[in-house]
Amino acid sequence: xxxxxxxxxxxxxxxxxxxxxxxxxxxxxxxxxxxxxxxxxxxxxxxxxxxxxxxxxxxxxxxxxxxxxxxxxxxxxxxxxxxxxxxxxxxxxxxxxxxxxxxxxxxxxxxxxxxxxxxxxxxxxxxxxxxxxxxxxxxxxxxxxxxxxxxxxxxxxxxxxxxxxxxxxxxxxxxxxxxxxxxxxxxxxxxxxxxxxxxxxxxxxxxxxxxxxxxxxxxxxxxxxxxxxxxxxxxxxxxxxxxxxxxxxxxxxxxxxxxxxxxxxxxxxxxxxxxxxxxxxxxxxxxxxxxxxxxx
Numbered sequence: 098x099x100x101x102x103x104x105x106x107x108x109x110x111x112x113x114x115x116x117x118x119x120x121x122x123x124x125x126x127x128x129x130x131x132x133x134x135x136x137x138x139x140x141x142x143x144x145x146x147x148x149x150x151x152x153x154x155x156x157x158x159x160x161x162x163x164x165x166x167x168x169x170x171x172x173x174x175x176x177x178x179x180x181x182x183x184x185x186x187x188x189x190x191x192x193x194x195x196x197x198x199x200x201x202x203x204x205x206x207x208x209x210x211x212x213x214x215x216x217x218x219x220x221x222x223x224x225x226x227x228x229x230x231x232x233x234x235x236x237x238x239x240x241x242x243x244x245x246x247x248x249x250x251x252x253x254x255x256x257x258x259x260x261x262x263x264x265x266x267x268x269x270x271x272x273x274x275x276x277x278x279x280x281x282x283x284x285x286x287x288x289x290x291x292x293x294x295x296x297x298x299x300x301x302x303x304x305x306x307x308x309x310x311x312x313x314x315x316x317x318x319x320x321x322x323x324x325x326x327x328x329x330x331x332x333x334x335x336x337x338x339x340x341x342x343x344x345x346x347x348x349x350x351x352x353x354x355x356x357x358x359x360x361x362x363x364x365x366x367x368x369x370x371x372x373x374x375x376x377x378x379x380x381x382x383x384x385x386x387x388x389x390x391x392x393x
Contacts, residue, residue, distance in 0.1 A: 116196025
């Protein structure tokens with residue numbers, strides 16, 4: 098899709114992309130870099146992040162790229178990342194919550210949260226809340242959350258978010274992707290009128306490292322691999338939501354191929370979204386670290 102919006106400049110705009118060293122995340126960085134943005138690659142592996150940064154810098158000529166360590170399996174790492182970012186950058190205009198995993202077995206993080214739910218939702222919830230004061234002060238600004246059509250198979254059981262009673266690798270992934278959409282919608286409601294927008298998206302069936310994930314999901318991904326999109330195509334809607342003036346005032350939507358789409362009906366339940374927010378907040382205590390302000 099070519100339009101005037103595609104060439105819109107991001108010069109002077111500061112962005113964070115999580116899971117930025119490979120797959121869709123790396124291509125989102127590349128797309129933003131081509132538009133002139135300053136981009137922080139938030140990566141668990143600084144070494145792999147630097148390799149991605151070097152490649153993208155050579156490809157785009159954009160030297161305003163930096164790698165910062167972020168391990169979404171650790172709330173301590175999230176807080177350290179936010180503190181380090183605040184010490185280095187005065188503003189934040191775009192936060193792209195992209196990183197995600199599919200686990201082969203049920204494990205718990207040091208914070209006592211099931212790993213898939215922790216990495217895909219809870220730590221991004223904490224990261225976003227800790228960065229909200231900067232996002233609001235930098236408005237107009239945007240939060241872009243990479244979800245998946247797998248969210249249509251998700252179900253949020255607020256009494257079993259850690260999968261203690263029932264767990265499967267792909268089930269946990271679907272549930273976390275539904276949580277992403279619920280989070281985007283509730284965040285948009287709480288930020289109405291602030292100049293900060295929040296939207297979720299499905300990137301398409303993309304060839305990514307998720308193919309290394311759990312059991313039958315891995316088998317299905319490998320079988321579908323020849324028919325799947327390259328990561329560069331999967332990044333398109335995220336880059337569009339992060340940069341296009343066409344969606345500057347759109348918030349609380351779920352996008353596929355740059356267009357608003359219908360999410361899992363459960364995502365339209367404001368009471369479920371509010372309760373998920375409350376549970377996520379109680380498990381992260383965002384106000385205990387960098388002040389998160391009051392988004393309500």
